[in-house]
Amino acid sequence: MESSIAKSKAIKGGAFIVEDQNAQDIYIPEDHNEEQGMFIDMAKDFVGKEWMPVKEEIEKQANQACEKLMDKAGEMGFLGSHIPAEYEGMELDTNTNTHILDVFGPMGSFNTTFAAHTGIGMLPVLYYGTEEQKKKYLPRLISGELKAAYCLTEPSSGSDALSAKTTAKLSDDGKDYIINGQKMWISNAGFANFFVLFAQIDGDKFTGFVVEGKPEGLTLGEEEAKLGIKGSSTRMVFFENMKVPVENLLGEIGKGHLIAFNALNMGRFKLGSMAMGGAKAIIDMATKYANERIQFKVPISSFGAIQYKLAEMTIRNFAVESAVYRVSDLLDRKIAELKDAGVPAGEAKRQAAEEYAIECSIIKVGGSESSDYAVDENVQIHGGIGFSEEAMAARAYRDNRITRIYEGTNEINRLLIVDMLLKKALKGQIDLTGPAWEVQKELKQMPSFDKIEGEFGHEIKAVEGFKKLILLVAGAATKKQMDGELNLKVEQQLLTYVSDMIISTYNAESLLLRVQKLEGKGSDKMNIYKAIMRTYFQDTKLKMDQLCMNAIPQLASGDIQKIFVMGVSRFNKYPLQNVIENRKEIAKSLIEANGYNLFR
Numbered sequence: 001m002e003s004s005i006a007k008s009k010a011i012k013g014g015a016f017i018v019e020d021q022n023a024q025d026i027y028i029p030e031d032h033n034e035e036q037g038m039f040i041d042m043a044k045d046f047v048g049k050e051w052m053p054v055k056e057e058i059e060k061q062a063n064q065a066c067e068k069l070m071d072k073a074g075e076m077g078f079l080g081s082h083i084p085a086e087y088e089g090m091e092l093d094t095n096t097n098t099h100i101l102d103v104f105g106p107m108g109s110f111n112t113t114f115a116a117h118t119g120i121g122m123l124p125v126l127y128y129g130t131e132e133q134k135k136k137y138l139p140r141l142i143s144g145e146l147k148a149a150y151c152l153t154e155p156s157s158g159s160d161a162l163s164a165k166t167t168a169k170l171s172d173d174g175k176d177y178i179i180n181g182q183k184m185w186i187s188n189a190g191f192a193n194f195f196v197l198f199a200q201i202d203g204d205k206f207t208g209f210v211v212e213g214k215p216e217g218l219t220l221g222e223e224e225a226k227l228g229i230k231g232s233s234t235r236m237v238f239f240e241n242m243k244v245p246v247e248n249l250l251g252e253i254g255k256g257h258l259i260a261f262n263a264l265n266m267g268r269f270k271l272g273s274m275a276m277g278g279a280k281a282i283i284d285m286a287t288k289y290a291n292e293r294i295q296f297k298v299p300i301s302s303f304g305a306i307q308y309k310l311a312e313m314t315i316r317n318f319a320v321e322s323a324v325y326r327v328s329d330l331l332d333r334k335i336a337e338l339k340d341a342g343v344p345a346g347e348a349k350r351q352a353a354e355e356y357a358i359e360c361s362i363i364k365v366g367g368s369e370s371s372d373y374a375v376d377e378n379v380q381i382h383g384g385i386g387f388s389e390e391a392m393a394a395r396a397y398r399d400n401r402i403t404r405i406y407e408g409t410n411e412i413n414r415l416l417i418v419d420m421l422l423k424k425a426l427k428g429q430i431d432l433t434g435p436a437w438e439v440q441k442e443l444k445q446m447p448s449f450d451k452i453e454g455e456f457g458h459e460i461k462a463v464e465g466f467k468k469l470i471l472l473v474a475g476a477a478t479k480k481q482m483d484g485e486l487n488l489k490v491e492q493q494l495l496t497y498v499s500d501m502i503i504s505t506y507n508a509e510s511l512l513l514r515v516q517k518l519e520g521k522g523s524d525k526m527n528i529y530k531a532i533m534r535t536y537f538q539d540t541k542l543k544m545d546q547l548c549m550n551a552i553p554q555l556a557s558g559d560i561q562k563i564f565v566m567g568v569s570r571f572n573k574y575p576l577q578n579v580i581e582n583r584k585e586i587a588k589s590l591i592e593a594n595g596y597n598l599f600r
Contacts, residue, residue, distance in 0.1 A: 013358055014358045014359075014424050015430050017467055017470055018431065018467070018471075021513060022513075023520070024517065026326050026513050026514070027328065027329030028325055028326075028513075028514045028518070030517075030521065031095075039092065043078070043099070046078065047106065051069060055107075055110075058108075058231035059109060059230055060230075060231070061230075066109070066191070066231060066232070067147065070114070074143045078100065079114075079118055079142050079144055080138075081097055082094075082097050083122065083138060084344075087138035088138070088143075089138070093332050097328075098325060098328040101270055102273060102280075102324075103277060105278035106278050108231065108278075108396070108399045109231030109399065112187050112402075113187065113231075113233070115267065115271065115274065116187040117148045119266060121149060121150050122141050123263045123266055123267075123349075124150075124250060124263050125138060126138065127347070127349070127350040128208065128251035128259050129251075133210065133248075147188060147194065148192060149187060149188040149194070149195050149196070150196050151186050151189075152164075152183070152198055152260055153185050154166060154181070154184060155182065159408065161260055162206050164199065166197070166239065167179070167181055167201075168244070170201075171243070174246070176245055176246060177249070178241055178242070178244075179209070180239055181199060181238075181239050182236060182238045183236065186234065186235055188232070189235035189236075190234075190235050193212065194210070194211070195237070197209050197211060197239075198256045199239075205254035206255075206257055207250075207254060208250035208255075208256040208259040208260075209248050211242075215242055215244075216242065217240045217243065219238045219240070220238070221237070227398050228395070228401055229399050262353060262354055265354060265356075266353040268363065268364035268407045268408065269327060269353070269363050269364070272320070272324060272364045272367025275367035275400070276324055276367045276371065278400070279313070279317045279320075279375075280317065282374040282378050282396055283317065283590070286310060286313065286374075286377065286381045287593075287594060288594055289393075290591070291591060307583060307591075310590050310591070311535075312373070313377055313378075314590060314596065315532050315583075315586065317370050317374065318532050319366075319508070319511045320367050320507060322507070322513070323362065323511075324367065326510045327356060330359065331356055334351070334352035334355055334356070335349055335352045358420050358421055358424075364413050365413050365414060365499075368400075368403035368410060371403060372404060375396045376397065411492075411496075414496050415495055415499070417502055418495045418498050418499050419495075421502070432471065432474070437475075439468045439471045443563055443570075447570055456512060456519075458537075458575055459512045459533065459574075462508070462537055462541060465571035466501070466504070466505040466509075466540070469501060469548055469568065472548075472568075473498055473501065473547075473548060473551050473555065476555040476556060477495075494551055497548075498547075508536060514529075515529045527585065528585065528586055529598075531582040534579075535579045535583060537574050537577070541572055544568075545568060549565070552568070
């Protein structure tokens with residue numbers, strides 16, 4: 001199935017810092033066509049008719065409700081919607097799959113089960129399996145006959161996955177690898193009958209394997225008592241002299257890190273997308289309660305403090321949603337490009353996810369933190385009842401907290417964003433040096449007073465300035481490292497500031513592009529979209545000021561520091577907005593609609 005818009009060449013991953021995209025060249029959720037609308041409706045039916053009736057059973061891990069729902073998802077094709085048709089998948093385009101993830105967002109614990117199976121459970125086989133392994137396992141994973149678990153984390157290796165201690169030793173007859181060790185925090189472990197696991201061959205060759213069923217030597221710990229996602233199965237997995245046939249080795253010996261990292265790229269994108277979709281349901285919940293709850297003889301939705309919360313939840317999520325579909329389309333275009341060049345579908349998907357690993361990390365961080373803000377403020381809006389298990393607010397709060405931890409903690413992802421960007425620059429894949437040097441030269445010149453033209457002129461200029469600030473700070477940091485005055489490997493606070501600048505800029509630009517495209521569609525909600533955009537831009541302008549001022553003293557002193565500070569003032573400009581009235585207008589729209597009334 002092809003996307004609803006004509007394919008044009010995708011910009012390189014990370015190149016958004018030095019290149020611009022045209023609003024007409026991006027995909028926004030409002031672009032969905034009739035066929036995509038059918039899949040959106042199918043997903044809504046699955047949530048409403050299949051998940052809703054059993055969600056309490058899932059929460060209690062009762063009656064095998066989660067496993068049965070996975071079977072139903074298999075019957076409806078959702079477990080293989082992203083898998084090539086040659087392996088019995090539906091092979092929907094990335095944008096359609098993103099719409100499905102968006103709709104699935106509110107399903108709490110089940111999302112962990114679903115994502116672990118369809119992402120890190122299936123993609124390693126699609127990306128790195130032999131043709132025989134793909135044909136043997138993927139159709140059964142698609143149907144739900146096989147249910148996958150991904151065994152990477154160990155008691156002593158979380159973010160530092162390559163320090164794993166689980167071992168794999170070739171048997172004397174050369175037919176099997178003997179696995180010994182343990183894994184922890186393994187989603188789906190309680191009912192999984194297919195495991196992707198990682199072990200060290202000869203003590204230092206980190207390698208992937210696939211295991212079908214529960215062979216002798218594989219045992220499970222008890223279900224973990226968790227803060228949230230209680231309905232998902234999470235257990236330790238132990239291996240004691242477990243035999244794995246040599247043909248079950250996944251990929252190449254010693255190249256397990258490629259499997260782990262590339263599977264996580266798409267997993268991060270999916271997580272952020274589902275978190276964004278879940279936040280819409282939270283905004284619904286918060287708005288409905290605010291309209292129903294009467295205090296001082298009026299609904300609390302009439303109070304300015306509550307309106308601020310409703311509006312801010314919406315502003316943050318709308319920006320993330322804009323970024324999600326922008327990245328979705330980049331992945332879609334890249335896959336199409338590669339397939340046209342003769343690259344097999346599975347390999348095209350892997351290469352596309354690798355190309356946009358920076359953007360996937362941005363979506364993971366942005367989606368998880370925006371939804372975390374929403375679930376927190378939802379509890380606050382609910383007040384005392386929000387702290388009680390009587391309402392769903394407490395469960396949503398608990399369930400969402402894991403999103404900032406798994407698929408790589410947000411701290412790790414922030415560091416990766418900058419690290420991957422600098423590596424691309426060093427490899428010559430992106431030219432950051434030239435634009436950074438131009439920014440340095442501009443600081444020494446008289447400021448220009450270009451006339452701002454067009455309705456979105458201020459926002460276009462602001463994004464241009466945000467990008468110059470990234471180049472200013474990142475360029476100065478890189479130069480100090482090259483001069484031996486700084487070791488970026490240990491400057492995590494500094495790198496986090498740069499990463500937050502990148503994330504904020506990407507979201508702001510994505511939001512602008514979406515609003516520009518919506519203007520061309522003549523939407524009847526343009527006043528709300530523009531209020532969201534202008535409020536977000538003012539907040540981003542202030543955030544960029546703070547991030548730069550925090551970073552600059554570590555990078556420069558004396559006159560150079562003064563020049564950098566002047567540069568921040570020069571590049572970071574955006575006219576003052578009446579954000580109070582903007583938020584009132586956004587909240588009013590939600591309150592009148594009794595829920596999230598933008599695209600869903």
